[in-house]
Amino acid sequence: xxxxxxxxxxxxxxxxxxxxxxxxxxxxxxxxxxxxxxxxxxxxxxxxxxxxxxxxxxxxxxxxxxxxxxxxxxxxxxxxxxxxxxxxxxxxxxxxxxxxxxxxxxxxxxxxxxxxxxxxxxxxxxxxxxxxxxxxxxxxxxxxxxxxxxxxxxxxxxxxxxxxxxxxxxxxxxxxxxxxxxxxxxxxxxxxxxxxxxxxxxxxxxxxxxxxxxxxxxxxxxxxxxxxxxxxxxxxxxxxxxxxxxxxxxxxxxxxxxxxxxxxxxxxxxxxxxxxxxxxxxxxxxxxxxxxxxxxxxxxxxxxxxxxxxxxxxxxxxxxxxxxxxxxxxxxxxxxxxxxxxxxx
Amino acid sequence: xxxxxxxxxxxxxxxxxxxxxxxxxxxxxxxxxxxxxxxxxxxxxxxxxxxxxxxxxxxxxxxxxxxxxxxxxxxxxxxxxxxxxxxxxxxxxxxxxxxxxxxxxxxxxxxxxxxxxxxxxxxxxxxxxxxxxxxxxxxxxxxxxxxxxxxxxxxxxxxxxxxxxxxxxxxxxxxxxxxxxxxxxxxxxxxxxxxxxxxxxxxxxxxxxxxxxxxxxxxxxxxxxxxxxxxxxxxxxxxxxxxxxxxxxxxxxxxxxxxxxxxxxxxxxxxxxxxxxxxxxxxxxxxxxxxxxxxxxxxxxxxxxxxxxxxxxxxxxxxxxxxxxxxxxxxxxxxxxxxxxxxxx
Numbered sequence: 001x002x003x004x005x006x007x008x009x010x011x012x013x014x015x016x017x018x019x020x021x022x023x024x025x026x027x028x029x030x031x032x033x034x035x036x037x038x039x040x041x042x043x044x045x046x047x048x049x050x051x052x053x054x055x056x057x058x059x060x061x062x063x064x065x066x067x068x069x070x071x072x073x074x075x076x077x078x079x080x081x082x083x084x085x086x087x088x089x090x091x092x093x094x095x096x097x098x099x100x101x102x103x104x105x106x107x108x109x110x111x112x113x114x115x116x117x118x119x120x121x122x123x124x125x126x127x128x129x130x131x132x133x134x135x136x137x138x139x140x141x142x143x144x145x146x147x148x149x150x151x152x153x154x155x156x157x158x159x160x161x162x163x164x165x166x167x168x169x170x171x172x173x174x175x176x177x178x179x180x181x182x183x184x185x186x187x188x189x190x191x192x193x194x195x196x197x198x199x200x201x202x203x204x205x206x207x208x209x210x211x212x213x214x215x216x217x218x219x220x221x222x223x224x225x226x227x228x229x230x231x232x233x234x235x236x237x238x239x240x241x242x243x244x245x246x247x248x249x250x251x252x253x254x255x256x257x258x259x260x261x262x263x264x265x266x267x268x269x270x271x272x273x274x275x276x277x278x279x280x281x282x283x284x285x286x287x288x289x290x291x292x293x294x295x296x297x298x299x300x301x302x303x304x305x306x307x308x309x310x311x312x313x314x315x316x317x318x319x320x321x322x323x324x325x326x327x328x329x330x331x332x333x334x335x336x337x338x339x340x341x342x343x344x345x
Numbered sequence: 346x347x348x349x350x351x352x353x354x355x356x357x358x359x360x361x362x363x364x365x366x367x368x369x370x371x372x373x374x375x376x377x378x379x380x381x382x383x384x385x386x387x388x389x390x391x392x393x394x395x396x397x398x399x400x401x402x403x404x405x406x407x408x409x410x411x412x413x414x415x416x417x418x419x420x421x422x423x424x425x426x427x428x429x430x431x432x433x434x435x436x437x438x439x440x441x442x443x444x445x446x447x448x449x450x451x452x453x454x455x456x457x458x459x460x461x462x463x464x465x466x467x468x469x470x471x472x473x474x475x476x477x478x479x480x481x482x483x484x485x486x487x488x489x490x491x492x493x494x495x496x497x498x499x500x501x502x503x504x505x506x507x508x509x510x511x512x513x514x515x516x517x518x519x520x521x522x523x524x525x526x527x528x529x530x531x532x533x534x535x536x537x538x539x540x541x542x543x544x545x546x547x548x549x550x551x552x553x554x555x556x557x558x559x560x561x562x563x564x565x566x567x568x569x570x571x572x573x574x575x576x577x578x579x580x581x582x583x584x585x586x587x588x589x590x591x592x593x594x595x596x597x598x599x600x601x602x603x604x605x606x607x608x609x610x611x612x613x614x615x616x617x618x619x620x621x622x623x624x625x626x627x628x629x630x631x632x633x634x635x636x637x638x639x640x641x642x643x644x645x646x647x648x649x650x651x652x653x654x655x656x657x658x659x660x661x662x663x664x665x666x667x668x669x670x671x672x673x674x675x676x677x678x679x680x681x682x683x684x685x686x687x688x689x690x
Contacts, residue, residue, distance in 0.1 A: 060499015
């Protein structure tokens with residue numbers, strides 16, 4: 001009901017803006033007030049197996065667990081920032097230019113007046129992994145079972161996970177992912193050391209530090225990182241202005257302590273075809289159960305499934321689908337309506 | 346002699362610009378015409394050891410060897426772009442905000458009118474490595490000696506490599522690196538699979554494809570990547586407008602085929618303390634020998650060692666030293682004088 005109303009509002013508000021932004025190849029100049037990058041978190045580790053090469057010392061100290069952050073703050077009035085947190089086997093590239101060369105959410109949100117912070121999860125992308133255990137095995141100081149757990153998602157297996165189709169290379173009807181550019185999408189995928197890390201992932205306390213450092217922000221997750229903003233709120237509500245969980249791999253359980261989510265604007269967003277995929281249908285069901293329980297405990301949570309408001313064909317990678325800016329506009333409208341103030345420090 | 350003259354010119358030209366840019370905390374807004382990211386290169390690899398986890402298939406195809414590229418094109422007249430190529434154990438973060446929070450060369454060059462392309466070398470940062478061999482050993486299908494060669498540079502060993510001091514934690518007199526923020530610098534370092542890759546590194550053909558795709562550019566390397574622009578020119582001169590080798594780990598040999606460098610503007614830049622470090626003194630000497638030989642063969646190469654023009658205290662990480670924008674201005678002046686046109690396609 002709430003979404004039917006919002007949908008009507010968006011038809012009036014968002015579409016002219018979209019026409020302006022996406023009809024032309026060149027969206028026009030963008031004025032940035034400030035941009036840059038930094039790290040949050042990090043832990044020094046001493047090791048005797050940093051290297052097996054004579055040119056680099058085997059013994060020494062490295063820093064791991066830090067989280068890389070790249071940011072842009074647009075010129076114009078202050079607005080609550082958005083922190084973009086990528087999912088499994090990917091990096092912050094997720095939110096940038098799409099595989100077929102269209103504008104990503106990172107830039108679109110900035111163009112719409114929001115400071116944007118894009119992270120690389122700990123141990124991935126520009127955030128260093130600890131490879132000491134690999135060299136310990138190579139040097140005969142440890143056994144192969146002590147190798148770190150690291151995986152790479154193959155194209156064929158990822159196909160159904162991303163809901164491009166039921167089996168590779170079959171394609172879902174009405175698919176909005178730019179499948180002709182799938183080859184460019186595969187290049188975004190990186191090895192994932194996730195299973196090697198403690199719970200919560202070091203990314204979680206780093207997110208908490210980040211939102212406090214920047215004076216508050218909306219945590220926007222995707223897929224495997226879906227649980228992180230909730231875990232961050234459980235650590236501390238400081239700096240968390242809202243949570244947008246885009247196709248979360250998991251929501252908190254209805255039986256969890258739900259007090260961290262009281263009065264917190266939370267949106268869980270899913271695309272199309274969910275019920276046709278056994279990996280995803282239960283996840284949506286679990287998130288619905290969480291949302292109901294959170295609201296019963298004084299929460300402000302909602303679930304949006306795009307086909308329910310007449311938007312069809314979206315995959316798990318909806319920030320890269322051909323209507324990605326229409327969805328970005330939906331999210332901005334939700335944030336604009338529900339996240340009305342900077343959180344108290 | 347040439348540099349004495351240029352130095353005098355720069356005192357008149359560069360210093361007012363620097364005062365404008367660095368005296369204030371806030372350099373003012375920046376207008377971008379276009380920005381985004383993409384990959385160049387990449388190769389599909391089939392593997393049966395992508396994963397040891399039941400949730401992800403062991404068999405499938407992954408894409409590796411691609412090079413991540415992030416770019417910004419400023420508003421204003423067209424100018425020859427600069428491609429920034431980081432060195433050992435680092436990523437494109439090298440060129441961004443310094444460890445103590447000052448502006449990096451990536452943004453400074455854009456503010457001075459240059460399109461800038463920042464890459465992550467193949468198998469590093471946002472450019473995926475192939476981890477199949479790790480899982481092959483973990484699964485008992487290969488022996489530990491077949492593990493990939495990967496190393497992490499420890500703080501203590503890196504100290505002298507970066508010429509912060511002769512031995513950790515001793516500091517060189519007059520050091521310009523923001524050593525109080527060394528902890529933030531260590532967070533930039535990532536594991537390096539370099540020794541595992543063929544020669545030339547897959548980054549080299551990717552650089553060749555990149556400069557052709559963007560209509561030409563100056564290749565600016567650092568340290569371990571120092572030889573890459575020369576190897577790229579040896580593949581093809583197409584798109585290469587000039588080479589700036591910042592503290593290169595290696596220059597071509599004087600006995601190499603030097604025809605790829607004929608008429609090509611080349612600058613080799615070194616900082617301070619070089620003669621006091623046995624790792625670096627021979628490298629500078631070798632580059633001097635290359636420059637002499639290249640010029641004898643019709644080249645337009647030069648070496649600049651900063652203390653020779655009265656600039657002291659610069660380390661191997663001179664793009665992060667406290668006078669980093671002064672050095673950026675020197676390089677822009679050199680490019681402006683020597684790279685006067687887009688290269689022919």
